[in-house]
Amino acid sequence: MTEKLQQSSDRHQIVIEVKNLCKTYFMAGGLSQNVLKNISFQIKNGEFVSIMGHSGSGKSTLMNILGCLDRPTSGDYFLDGENVAQKDDTALAHIRGEKIGFVFQNFNLLMKRTIADNVSLPLIYRNVGETERRERAVKMLQQVGLTGYEERLPTQISGGMQQRVAIARALINNPAILFADEPTGNLDTQTSDEIMRLFCQLNRQGITVVLVTHEDDVADYAPRMIKISDGRKEFDGLRADYVKTVQKEQK
Amino acid sequence: MIYQILKEAWISISAYKLRTFLTMLGILIGVAAVVMMVSAGQTVQNEITKTFDAMGTNLILIGPGETVKGGVRGGRGKPTVTFADMDSLKGLKDVEAVSYVVNTAVQAVFGANNYGVSVYGTTPDYLTVGNWEIEQGQMFTERDLKSGKPYVVIGQTVVNELFGLQNPVGKVIRLKSQPFTVIGVLKEKGDGMMGDDQDNIVLMPATTLRQRLHSGFRPDFANIGFVKAVSEDKMEAVANRIEYQLRARHRLKEGVDNDFSARLMTDMVEKVRNVGFILSALLAAIASISLVVGSIGIMNMMLVSVTERTREIGTRKALGAPNRWIMFQFLSESVLISFMGSFVGMIVGVVLSQIGGIILEKEVPISVWSVIISVAVAVVVGVVSGLMPALKAMKLDPIEALRYQ
Numbered sequence: 001m002t003e004k005l006q007q008s009s010d011r012h013q014i015v016i017e018v019k020n021l022c023k024t025y026f027m028a029g030g031l032s033q034n035v036l037k038n039i040s041f042q043i044k045n046g047e048f049v050s051i052m053g054h055s056g057s058g059k060s061t062l063m064n065i066l067g068c069l070d071r072p073t074s075g076d077y078f079l080d081g082e083n084v085a086q087k088d089d090t091a092l093a094h095i096r097g098e099k100i101g102f103v104f105q106n107f108n109l110l111m112k113r114t115i116a117d118n119v120s121l122p123l124i125y126r127n128v129g130e131t132e133r134r135e136r137a138v139k140m141l142q143q144v145g146l147t148g149y150e151e152r153l154p155t156q157i158s159g160g161m162q163q164r165v166a167i168a169r170a171l172i173n174n175p176a177i178l179f180a181d182e183p184t185g186n187l188d189t190q191t192s193d194e195i196m197r198l199f200c201q202l203n204r205q206g207i208t209v210v211l212v213t214h215e216d217d218v219a220d221y222a223p224r225m226i227k228i229s230d231g232r233k234e235f236d237g238l239r240a241d242y243v244k245t246v247q248k249e250q251k
Numbered sequence: 252m253i254y255q256i257l258k259e260a261w262i263s264i265s266a267y268k269l270r271t272f273l274t275m276l277g278i279l280i281g282v283a284a285v286v287m288m289v290s291a292g293q294t295v296q297n298e299i300t301k302t303f304d305a306m307g308t309n310l311i312l313i314g315p316g317e318t319v320k321g322g323v324r325g326g327r328g329k330p331t332v333t334f335a336d337m338d339s340l341k342g343l344k345d346v347e348a349v350s351y352v353v354n355t356a357v358q359a360v361f362g363a364n365n366y367g368v369s370v371y372g373t374t375p376d377y378l379t380v381g382n383w384e385i386e387q388g389q390m391f392t393e394r395d396l397k398s399g400k401p402y403v404v405i406g407q408t409v410v411n412e413l414f415g416l417q418n419p420v421g422k423v424i425r426l427k428s429q430p431f432t433v434i435g436v437l438k439e440k441g442d443g444m445m446g447d448d449q450d451n452i453v454l455m456p457a458t459t460l461r462q463r464l465h466s467g468f469r470p471d472f473a474n475i476g477f478v479k480a481v482s483e484d485k486m487e488a489v490a491n492r493i494e495y496q497l498r499a500r501h502r503l504k505e506g507v508d509n510d511f512s513a514r515l516m517t518d519m520v521e522k523v524r525n526v527g528f529i530l531s532a533l534l535a536a537i538a539s540i541s542l543v544v545g546s547i548g549i550m551n552m553m554l555v556s557v558t559e560r561t562r563e564i565g566t567r568k569a570l571g572a573p574n575r576w577i578m579f580q581f582l583s584e585s586v587l588i589s590f591m592g593s594f595v596g597m598i599v600g601v602v603l604s605q606i607g608g609i610i611l612e613k614e615v616p617i618s619v620w621s622v623i624i625s626v627a628v629a630v631v632v633g634v635v636s637g638l639m640p641a642l643k644a645m646k647l648d649p650i651e652a653l654r655y656q
Contacts, residue, residue, distance in 0.1 A: 069569060069649050090573050097571020104653065108566040112266040122570040124255050169570070 014078070015177055015208050016043040016066065021075035023061050035061045036072070037231040043177075043210065048203040050211045050219040050239065053228035060181070062228060063212045067100055067179045068092045080176045097125050101170030105182040107162045109154040109169075115141065116150040119168045126173070140168040144198060160191035167198060177208045184218055196221045256576065260583035267556075271588055274552045277545030278592030279599065282628055284538035286600025286621040287607070292531015294608070294615050299527055303520045309347070309483055310380060310516035311490050313337070313476035313497075316509045330472035331510045334457060336500055337476045343492045345485040350376040351473035353457055355464055359413060360425040366412040368405075370426065370453045372460025380477035388420040388435030391456050399458040404435035406452035429463050431455065478513075486515050545592070546632040553585050553640035557647075564644050565652025578645035585637025586630065593629035597621050 023036040035058045043049055053059035064070040065077060068084060069092075077085045080099055084092065096102075109118045119140055120133035128136075141147055144164040154162055163183060170178055180199065184192035200221055203209050213219055225242055227235035235242055264271045315331050337351045353372040358365050375390050377383065391402045403424065410419050419433045431453075440449040461471070480489040490513050497511055557564070564577060601617055608615030 064650050067569070069653075090575070093568065093571055093573040096569060100571075102569050104566075104569075108562060108569075108653065110563055110566070113262070121567070124259065125567075125571045125573065125576060127252060127255070173571070 013045040014042050015045050015047075015080060016210075017041075017076075017078040018066075019076045019078075021062075021065065021072045021077065023058070023065065023070075024073045035231050036065075039075075039228075039231075039233050041226060041233065041236055043208065045176075045208055046203070046206050047224060048200070048209045048211070048222045049224045049226060050213055050222035051226050051228060052213060052219050054214060057228045058231040059212055059214075059228045063179065063181055063210075066210065067102060068095050093125075097122055097173060099176040101173065101175035101178040103163070103166050103170050103178065103180040103183045105185040107154070107159070107166045107186070109162055109165060111154050113153070114150065115146065115152050115154065115157070115165050118154065118165055119172055121169060122173050136172055137168070140172050141165075143171070144168045158191075159187050160194055163187065163191075163195050164198065167195075167202075171202070171207070177210060178202070180209065180211045182213055183211070184213075184215070189217075192218065256579045256583050257587070260580050260587055263560075263580070264584050264587060270552065274548050275588050275592035275595070277548040278542065278589050278628070278632060279545075279596040281539065281542030281545040282593045282596030282625050283600035283603065284541055285535050285624055285628075286597055287604045288534035288538045289531060289618065289620050289624065290600070290604035290615050291607075292527065292534055293618055293620075294613055295530065296524060296527040297616060298613065299523050300520070303516065303523075304382070308516065308520075309480045309486060311478045311480065311486060311493060312512075312514045312516060313351075313478065313493065314474075314512050314514070316511045330474055331501070332473050332476050332497070333471045334473055335471065336497060337473055339500060340476075340478055340493055340496060343478075343489065343496060345481045345489050345492075346478055347481045348376040348379040348479040349477065350374045350380045351457065351476040352377070353460055353465065353472070353474050355460065357426045357464065359409060359453060361413040361422065364413045364415075366409065366451075368409055368426075368451055368453045370455065370460060370464065372455055372457035372464075374457060377454060377477075380479045383440070384438040386436045386438045387418075388433070390435055391454075396456040396458055399456060399462050401429065401431045401459055401463065402434045402455060403431040404437060404454040405433055406437045406450035407439040408448055408451040409453060410436055426453070427464055431459075483517060486517060490515060542628060542632065546589070546636040549585050549588055549632065550636035550639060552588075553581060553637055554643070556584070557581065557640045557644045560644075561647060561652045561655040564647050565649045565655065568647070568649035569653060574645045577647075578641045581641035581644045582634065582637045585640070586633030589633035589636070590629040593625040593632075597625035 019040050021036055021039040022034065025033045025035060027033065039062065051059050051062060061070065065072050068079070068087075071087075071092075072085055075085065076083055079095065082095075084095055087095070110121070113121075116134060116137045120128075120137040123133045123136065138147075138150060141150060144167055146161060146164055146168065149157060149161070149165075154165065157165070163186075167178075167183075178199075183199070184195055187195060196218060199209055199211070209222070211218065211222055219225055219239060220243075223239060225235065225237065225239040226233060227242070313332055315329060332351070334351065337349055340346060341349045350373055355370050355372075356367060357370055359368045371377070374396055375393055378385070378390055385404070386407075388404070390404055391400065395402055403426075405413075405419060405424075413419070413424060414422070419436060422433050423430045424433060425431070437450070437452065437454070442448060457473070478489065478493060480486045493513050494509065497513075498509065501510055503510065567577060568574075601621055604615050605617070
């Protein structure tokens, strides 16, 4: 696993490139709302980026488009060199299964299935055999520090552990990028730190991580930050620079 | 892939055991009911066929015609076909055997025993047309018929009632105080279609019956005549020849109705069989209403399931499940439930109808129809009731689904 990640971790390769991304929601009665306005940026392989913004800023919409759950109204989105902006549902599902790992705020584990089943779930859609699924699940669980929990049910472990399971599940396909949508939103401070340290550790191993959050403490873990405000890109740079600017303004 | 989908579906439905079982129950009861009704219908049809086979096939029954007096149709009237008429049919093409019957009911006496019996005055060919066999002794001959010998051939019931364990052949019984010598015993046939005892029978030459038991009547009319054709497909032709022959013998002018009737046994069998078929179809139709109810149950359960598992569907989609996969998973769940219900229902239906057969002492066939019905129901009900929920699951927007609480 680690070996494979390092092979693919060419630090200069661009994983995500969005150009003039717009998203407009059309509502009944001819009303429309521009949620994303001309957003452009690049994310390179091995980066750890946070996308910040207040609620209603459009960061969730951006996240959905980046995660191939939604399509932009206009603009281009290159994922791993491929323009996926206007692909159909089936193609997007395939891309999600192959290149993207998701971690959600509320974990979204299947409560009636064992931890091992949950972790290996994405492999089912890629026709991986049962034995191999099991082996890979055990390895992934080891990587997130949950060896021995394979046969437990999600209800039998803590929230922090559940999120680790979700992370293991997100990584099992060796995705090009890992998306985390408010991954610590349902966790206490201490557990949040643990989870964030796990993300840092995975990032050091070469995994590209994109983190959506509105919490400064969480964003601090990511070196780079993109801030979305009212559908526009307000800031894109080092988190440290942003913090300095803000502190200056406050003085 | 199909194996994976089925496995996921199986795990999902087995996670809710009680709910799945209750949903299955609807289909189970429906299929069991249909299988039982089809078995019942087939049993009835088989019984009918058996009875007709016992009566003999390829038969044309010749009886009196309808009486019409001043526009009033009086139904079948007095016998009009004579022994001579019947004998004249023997020479017709494709006729295998001809026989006729005059009958009466009298008290038979042997020693201290007496028993009410049906007496058939007939011809030696009655064995052929009536599918009878001689168990012991012999049948009377054409010569006995001509000379009106006081010989009788008796059925098993008569043997049992009058003779018990004694050998009846050679013994003399009395009918209306007249002596008749038993020269043969018929093989047992069992109950007839109307539950009548076919073995309570005494056969004697028709001439003997007319002379000794019917004195006072005109002696030569047959109550009913039998003509056996050589094969089933020749029956129409034989019936036409009979009609031509009898009209000529009765000197009926053109335009005058037949004063006799010639009915094909196959037609009658067909009619009764049709009634049996309609009956079983009707029963099955009524039973299948419960199948409709059962399939609505599945649809209902699956719709609830899709709503309840919205987040799961969203998660699966986010993790790379194509829409088709989601649809097939939910469709498989309903087909699996329906399949299990049908399978168990089929077994229950077969077992219950066999138990019913044992209780009613009837042979109930286990037909391929039960299997065909069950499989067809499983597929049709499963797909029909699962399609709408499956499409609903397929169309869910993953973003909305993930947000669902």
